[in-house]
Amino acid sequence: MAKGFTFKQFHINDHGCGMPVSTDGVLLGAWAALPLSGPILDIGTGSGLLALMAAQRTAKQGNPVTAIEIDNGAAMAAQCNITDSPWADRIEITHQTIQAWASQQPAGSVDTIVCNPPYFNHGEQAGCQARAAARHTDTLPHSELLAAIGHLLSPTGSASLILPVYEGEQFIEAARAQQLYCQRLCKVKTTERKPPSRLLIDLRSSPAPCQTEQLVIHQNDQYSEDFIALTKAFYLNM
Template sequence: MAKGFTFKQFHVNDHGCGMPVSTDGVLLGAWSELKPSGTILDIGTGSGLLALMAAQRSEAIGQDIIALDIDSKAVAAAKSNFADSPWPARLAAHQYNIVAWAQQQAAGSIDTILCNPPYFNSGEQAGCQARATARHTNSLSHQDLLLSIKHLLSDTGVASLILPEYEGRQLIAMADSLSLPCSRVCEIRSTEKKPVNRLLIALSKSGRKTVSEQLVIHQQGRYSADFVALAREFYLKM
């Protein structure tokens, strides 16, 4: 049996990646806004999940997708997953620090940015270096990430991210101070009785009023209707 996670149209082998396939990644990949033109950029691609979901969602348009990661094993996994997918010609993975890569690109050159970033600014770190890099901001602070996004994002573009609730609120405030306001935010709860534990965040330069949403993943011991509607194009058993 193949290692990793099999979706309806592609398989993700996440062996050796600091961050394995997770519900967080699926939420972001399904919820994020994909602009109908221009290159799609996946920052910190890991196994390539977000890039693959974007390829499936944009199949009719056929946009190119660039996936970046600083970890060589993650890039190797993403390249393998891209080669085995239905869209190998549209997907490219490269080993790069986003700050260095952004400095080489023209300002405003990207319309769609996806990022499942390092979550935590403090706290105990994983013993595995790849996992620590994926989960903590030692190698990529949220400010450096936002400055790179601001440089790359076009005037009509959208950058979508997912973070824990506390870190997400901090990032939204920081982004606003950098003239990169939040245009859309979705509060995620695992069940109706649990507190908000994740935020899906969309940033843009447009300055439009923030649209607020809520999503509960599980209701009455099963996936909620809202979650099924969001993820059914990807999960096998939906």
């Protein structure tokens, strides 16, 4: 039986992808700042989730979306998901590394970047090669990801990412060396009593005070009002 996840306006079949649909991806896709116009880039699209969420959120404006994916199986799955969506004419899948793709693009040519990047620099890797590539930074070191973002991002653009807290703090620090600065930061907690487990990060090319907020996913054994408000345009039962 094919794996899948049905949202309000599209369906994701994530068979063959290193990482299935996750709360992390949905949070990022719903939280990321999106422009009124201009191109959107999804780095490491996997099943195509972020590209499809971006297309749904910009349906009125019709922003073009480019989705980069290095893994052949994931790129094929993403193409099928996009073809079956209402926005197939606006999303282009590119099967190559972001490093190679960025080197072919003019500097400052992308207004908005979304990326659910490989998280882990160290530790035991998954036996599945596709899953290991999606989770670990061997094929996309954070330094190379930041270099690509720094080259591609327009002067008024933004790059939105999600990372575990420790890796996210290191990423924000490393971003400054690329003259990328965190202007929005959301600390995500699974419950009120637990410490933050994820950071939603918004990088821009100009320094400014960082606006910090907090999101709790579960309160009183149910989804919090803030989580529902953020994701209700996508989840079927919200």
